[in-house]
Amino acid sequence: MFFPEVIEMSVPRFWRRIHSLYRLEGNKCSKCKTLYFPERNRCIKCNSNEMEPFFYSGYGKVVSYSWVYTPPKGFKSSIPYCLSIIELDEGPRLTTQIVAVDQDEVSIDMPVEFAFRKISSEGEEGVITYGFKFRPKGYPNHKKKKK
Amino acid sequence: MSHSKEVGIVGYGVYIPRFRIKVEEIARIWGQPGEVVSKALGVEEKSIPDMDEDTITISVEAARNALKMAEILPDDIEAVYVGSESHPYAVKPTATIVSEAIGAAPITTAADLEFACKAGTAGVQMCMGLVKSKSINAGLAIGADCSQGRPGDALEYTASAGACALVIGNHNLIASIDHTESFTTDTPDFWRREGATYPSHGGRFTGEPAYFKHVTRAAENIMYNTNTTPDDYEYVVFHEPNSKFPLATAKKLGFSKEKVMPSLAVKWIGNTYSASSMIGLAATLDVAKAGDKILMISYGSGSGSDAFTITVREGIAERRKNIPTVQDYIDNKQYLDYSFYTKHRGKIKM
Amino acid sequence: MEKIAIVGVGNTKIGEWYENSLRGLTDIAITKALESANIEPKEIESSFIGSMSPGIFNQQEHISALIGPHSGVGAPALRVESACASGSQAMRVAMMAINAGYYDTALVVGVEKMTDLIDIGDVTTALGTASDGEWELGVGATFPALFALMMRAHMHKYGSTLEEFASVAVKNHDNGSLNPDAQFRKKVSMETVMNSRIIADPIRLFDCSPVSDGAAAIILTKESLAKKYTDDPVYITGTGAGTDHIALHQRPDITTMESAKRAVKTAFDMAKIKIKDVDFIEVHDCFTIAEVITLEDVGFCKKGQGGKFSLDGETALNSTISVNPSGGLKAKGHPVGATGIYQVIEVFHQLRNEAGKRQVKKNDIGVTHNIGGSGATCVVNVFSRGD
Numbered sequence: 001m002f003f004p005e006v007i008e009m010s011v012p013r014f015w016r017r018i019h020s021l022y023r024l025e026g027n028k029c030s031k032c033k034t035l036y037f038p039e040r041n042r043c044i045k046c047n048s049n050e051m052e053p054f055f056y057s058g059y060g061k062v063v064s065y066s067w068v069y070t071p072p073k074g075f076k077s078s079i080p081y082c083l084s085i086i087e088l089d090e091g092p093r094l095t096t097q098i099v100a101v102d103q104d105e106v107s108i109d110m111p112v113e114f115a116f117r118k119i120s121s122e123g124e125e126g127v128i129t130y131g132f133k134f135r136p137k138g139y140p141n142h143k144k145k146k147k
Numbered sequence: 148m149s150h151s152k153e154v155g156i157v158g159y160g161v162y163i164p165r166f167r168i169k170v171e172e173i174a175r176i177w178g179q180p181g182e183v184v185s186k187a188l189g190v191e192e193k194s195i196p197d198m199d200e201d202t203i204t205i206s207v208e209a210a211r212n213a214l215k216m217a218e219i220l221p222d223d224i225e226a227v228y229v230g231s232e233s234h235p236y237a238v239k240p241t242a243t244i245v246s247e248a249i250g251a252a253p254i255t256t257a258a259d260l261e262f263a264c265k266a267g268t269a270g271v272q273m274c275m276g277l278v279k280s281k282s283i284n285a286g287l288a289i290g291a292d293c294s295q296g297r298p299g300d301a302l303e304y305t306a307s308a309g310a311c312a313l314v315i316g317n318h319n320l321i322a323s324i325d326h327t328e329s330f331t332t333d334t335p336d337f338w339r340r341e342g343a344t345y346p347s348h349g350g351r352f353t354g355e356p357a358y359f360k361h362v363t364r365a366a367e368n369i370m371y372n373t374n375t376t377p378d379d380y381e382y383v384v385f386h387e388p389n390s391k392f393p394l395a396t397a398k399k400l401g402f403s404k405e406k407v408m409p410s411l412a413v414k415w416i417g418n419t420y421s422a423s424s425m426i427g428l429a430a431t432l433d434v435a436k437a438g439d440k441i442l443m444i445s446y447g448s449g450s451g452s453d454a455f456t457i458t459v460r461e462g463i464a465e466r467r468k469n470i471p472t473v474q475d476y477i478d479n480k481q482y483l484d485y486s487f488y489t490k491h492r493g494k495i496k497m
Numbered sequence: 498m499e500k501i502a503i504v505g506v507g508n509t510k511i512g513e514w515y516e517n518s519l520r521g522l523t524d525i526a527i528t529k530a531l532e533s534a535n536i537e538p539k540e541i542e543s544s545f546i547g548s549m550s551p552g553i554f555n556q557q558e559h560i561s562a563l564i565g566p567h568s569g570v571g572a573p574a575l576r577v578e579s580a581c582a583s584g585s586q587a588m589r590v591a592m593m594a595i596n597a598g599y600y601d602t603a604l605v606v607g608v609e610k611m612t613d614l615i616d617i618g619d620v621t622t623a624l625g626t627a628s629d630g631e632w633e634l635g636v637g638a639t640f641p642a643l644f645a646l647m648m649r650a651h652m653h654k655y656g657s658t659l660e661e662f663a664s665v666a667v668k669n670h671d672n673g674s675l676n677p678d679a680q681f682r683k684k685v686s687m688e689t690v691m692n693s694r695i696i697a698d699p700i701r702l703f704d705c706s707p708v709s710d711g712a713a714a715i716i717l718t719k720e721s722l723a724k725k726y727t728d729d730p731v732y733i734t735g736t737g738a739g740t741d742h743i744a745l746h747q748r749p750d751i752t753t754m755e756s757a758k759r760a761v762k763t764a765f766d767m768a769k770i771k772i773k774d775v776d777f778i779e780v781h782d783c784f785t786i787a788e789v790i791t792l793e794d795v796g797f798c799k800k801g802q803g804g805k806f807s808l809d810g811e812t813a814l815n816s817t818i819s820v821n822p823s824g825g826l827k828a829k830g831h832p833v834g835a836t837g838i839y840q841v842i843e844v845f846h847q848l849r850n851e852a853g854k855r856q857v858k859k860n861d862i863g864v865t866h867n868i869g870g871s872g873a874t875c876v877v878n879v880f881s882r883g884d
Binding site: 018019022023078099100102115116117118119128130133139140141143 | 165197198199200201203204207208211235236244247248250471475476478479481
Binding site: 013065067072083094108119120 | 619625632635636638643645698699746
């Protein structure tokens with residue numbers, strides 16, 4: 001059918017983001033030290049062209065979340081899945097899914113860490129998009145810690 | 148084959164998905180007596196991957212853990228081998244995705260391996276060869292599977308999901324691999340034709356002519372060639388399709404039960420196929436102390452066994468703290484019933 | 498700068514019009530608008546179309562060339578797009594063209610024909626292209642999910658309740674029941690809203706505007722020519738727009754829309770009005786949380802109080818401030834690219850005392866507020882009658 005192939009992640013669209021998706025690689029302005037995720041060609045704060053790679057630690061906290069029952073096409077998740085905005089420890093925010101949790105185990109400000117999961121695929125014969133999702137910090141021992 | 152003490156394990160890491168199904172629950176569906184089946188296998192429950200997990204994702208998670216323990220820079224990894232019988236792509240290697248994900252790319256050699264349950268240990272031997280020949284300083288060997296069991300078949304009780312990664316290198320070792328050799332024959336005990344959904348197997352033929360013959364002969368050969376006996380080893384690890392086979396083999400070879408028990412993760416996670424003996428090794432290393440000697444024999448249908456003699460080094464206790472243990476992953480679990488299990492394993496025709 | 502006048506309007510009812518094609522819908526709206534302004538097709542000097550995704554919904558781009566000529570309007574045409582704010586953006590561009598002296602008259606059409614996509618997953622994905630395709634839609638974010646993130650953050654920060662949000666849907670359905678062009682004309686109860694099925698927790702089905710087909714058209718001209726076409730023109734006295742980062746996670750506070758605040762300021766300054774001067778407003782309630790946040794951003798109540806303001810009945814028809822007398826996107830319907838023009842048409846009728854049972858009594862100054870995406874675009878316009 002015409003439509004799904006237009007929307008699902010095409011090979012080049014996925015491939016050029018591999019370093020961001022797999023390793024949380026962004027960049028940093030060498031002049032004013034502003035951090036970006038994903039990377040930018042130039043700093044939009046001080047206008048400098050001098051940027052250097054920056055790898056985020058993978059730790060962050062939950063800004064907000066929602067349990068979603070209606071996914072976009074091609075998404076490999078349980079229904080419902082937990083969509084969230086995470087604020088990385090280093091500052092930048094990103095939109096992602098939270099995994100390895102039950103519905104009553106997510107809260108705002110909860111500490112989280114990077115997890116490597118399948119994000120989507122182009123049907124049964126297409127390329128699989130892998131990348132970051134987030135899970136409770138300290139997994140699998142996150143429940144053993146006392147608050 | 149090799150004899151030097153200059154190659155070994157710099158770090159190890161595992162990953163086991165959190166979902167479980169009890170053997171009794173599977174038995175219930177097929178009208179079998181659950182307790183009897185569970186006891187016969189020595190397996191309580193097995194692990195199931197989440198909807199967005201597969202052999203590639205669990206390989207990356209295990210690799211990240213192994214690198215953390217190894218305290219090694221990703222650039223120093225110059226070989227990546229992933230052994231599995233459930234690679235998500237028939238063509239396009241798991242190993243390149245793992246290489247990118249851990250930062251070993253692009254200056255690395257990479258390939259996928261298949262040898263039923265021993266593809267991971269074949270990767271260990273390949274890394275050892277590259278390290279000993281001074282072609283690389285460190286390599287990564289992974290055994291990982293999200294294995295499929297045919298509904299209603301005996302192997303459905305145990306086919307599970309898990310990954311183990313070993314960083315093989317020449318310094319900063321937490322354990323040396325002193326000697327390795329293999330025993331390989333053409334024995335068709337368990338196979339899957341290209342395109343077939345589920346594997347087939349030879350029933351009881353998978354016992355004596357297959358598993359027991361290869362594991363036992365490999366063990367006997369390596370002990371003969373290293374002039375050692377069971378008494379020289381604190382621990383022994385065998386491939387774990389269930390608890391019964393490794394316990395029986397230990398007994399037959401003259402190893403006491405205590406030496407093999409720490410390795411038997413299979414009771415709680417099932418048969419993780421290519422990861423099986425490697426997770427058994429990891430579970431053993433989680434409790435071993437400096438100076439302990441470990442004998443490890445993997446087994447892959449088709450058939451073959453890779454044997455290793457391993458000596459634990461100083462510093463392992465400190466480095467172990469960097470990452471979760473096998474027991475940590477075993478303890479973190481959530482049960483599914485058979486209906487959710489079939490959904491997770493894609494057994495429902497959509 | 499001369500004020501711009503609206504001298505004629507026309508629209509289809511909003512609903513699921515399987516039997517009408519995209520050009521079929523616009524033909525109905527354009528015909529009615531031309532009649533309403535008593536203007537010949539050849540007198541239309543320019544044409545501006547607002548539509549979000551005809552390429553995805555109907556496999557049709559280049560609709561600037563499709564729509565006008567199909568209805569006998571051969572003027573130079575341009576399609577304008579800013580997701581769900583496409584309609585009001587098209588009107589803004591038309592205003593700029595007339596004010597710059599290029600044209601004396603303009604036809605502005607908003608249209609979206611969404612029901613050609615019969616799979617709700619496809620519709621969700623199509624609408625999702627108004628978010629960041631790589632870093633929001635591409636990682637599993639749908640629009641209900643993004644607004645749910647805002648709603649949960651609002652509830653956490655300000656203590657707003659599910660009841661408060663439900664009151665927005667109830668009020669909009671009350672108004673929609675009085676609007677013959679609305680997609681849904683039945684009232685709903687608080688229980689129905691609060692017990693409806695979860696779409697993206699905490700957003701439920703009745704917090705969401707529907708999937709709709711509709712086309713709406715208006716005729717614009719300069720103030721000095723307005724009386725040629727109608728005795729009661731409606732004037733656009735102020736207009737403003739704001740653009741913010743497309744991704745919700747790039748905005749520091751996800752319980753407010755900076756683009757709306759900027760658009761309101763520009764439009765109100767131009768119209769020389771203050772918030773207390775506004776008699777009624779059509780806001781972009783794509784989800785109930787959007788209306789709550791908008792009440793705060795526009796300035797009808799304090800930050801965080803939008804839900805309470807609504808639950809207390811302050812936004813009902815002919816109360817403190819009539820919000821969405823048409824029924825809003827929730828009850829009237831939301832053919833995305835057309836919504837901005839439907840809002841303008843509602844204000845037009847309200848200012849000319851043509852709104853029947855849903856007439857706002859004190860109706861001197863009306864405002865429209867139209868959002869694109871999760872608040873990355875906002876267009877606000879102020880309207881009044883000539884004096």
